[in-house]
Amino acid sequence: MFATENRTVLICEHIDGGSVGQNLAANGLPTVPQIVMFALGLMRTIDELHSVDVIHRDIKPDNIILRDGDWARPVLIDFGLSRGLADETFTVYPARVGTVAYMSPEQLRGEKARKASDIWACGVLFYKLLTGNHPYLVTTAGLHIDDLADLVVGNPRPMLERVPPELESLVGRMLSDHEYQRGSSRRTLSDLKKLAAK
Template identity: 40%
Template sequence: MEQQFSATDIEGAAGTSSVSYLGTGTFGETWRVVTGGKDAAYKIIYRDDADLERLRREIESYRRVASENVVRLDNVMYLEIAGKRRANLVFEYIEGGDLAEAIPNGRPTGDQLVNLASGLLQGISAIHAANLLHRDLKPANIALRRGDYSHPVVLDLGLAKLMDVESITRYPQAIGTPMYMAPEQLRGDRALKASDLWAVGVVLYEAATGTHPYVAPGETLSWDTFFERIKNKPALPEHVPVTVSDLIDRCLSEQPHKRGTVAKAILRIKGE
């Protein structure tokens, strides 16, 4: 998706001249906004029919998520932007960019990979403990505090559910970009806790190698080809720590039950 709003639009809506564009995602675009001495990330929802009151009720579930590895969600409100009322989610702003920006610039060390895996698992565990699923974990939804691979922060927690999107992409559309959603989601089945683990595996593989485990950059696959490919586990370089390699191998199991649980994955990544 392309950027829809200008800096002038956001300045007028937020009542400040201190704004900067951060990026566009599945559900809307995000801006850094400094107002009243507070630094925040505004997630502006594109959908015109977003129900503010329902969003306010739902936000209480997300406030139960307490983890340094999950972005803090502070508020939801309407903003008048370019002549239309838009729902806006207010998150803490995290300095350092995201994983999608970091991956092209170099591979993490072995220790950083272990810490990245541990942080992602801790964040997903906190989301699941609040009876939520993420459903859309990918490098662009993982911030890195101070740009450090060792300090990941999961963004856009549960927005797929919040926006009433059960499965963002459904079979049998063609795959044109790297995929992070579990096979069961892509087939249109209900998302599971294990679906988030699949995404952890894909993200860690990409961080470790710079490439998606199943889809080459710019490659377009049929669904039949994609589902055939995921039957075989991708190889990992020898420099990847054994605990991370084992975690990726489990997470990329086509059958959800073979991925195990987040709790056990956390123990394994710690070598326990």
């Protein structure tokens, strides 16, 4: 007879619609109103996580599914790297956890990810949806990870004319190399609601 033991099982919903990355590859950039609605949906999720002191640490196009292909219905997935702020961790710092192109300056320096790191990753994602490009990097090819932190400081590259100034300013704030200037998920969500109401 085999001994029995309790095991934790994570059951995930199957979501039709494809990832943000897949939708971009198939259909190109969404419209500005679609991006605002997408940003609202994603920031509601981030705000829920942050309200219970959980950080995702790997926000990127492949980790967000558009339910039924609808930009207004994003679903954040892959919590394999997420952690609670009070959780004990086996990670020994300096260490880099996440996807390089979406890592905040502090993550690239090997420091612990904090809530502001998720805000940064969302800023990179929103910038990419608005312009088709990374706000700082043309490519990471041939660059050592130690050099990347120096390349993601200062103001991001100017956006396209189609981007409203208020939205460009909001994304620019999210991409501040000073963590305290990025604002919280709650503040970002409030600002997005104002933009959506216009």
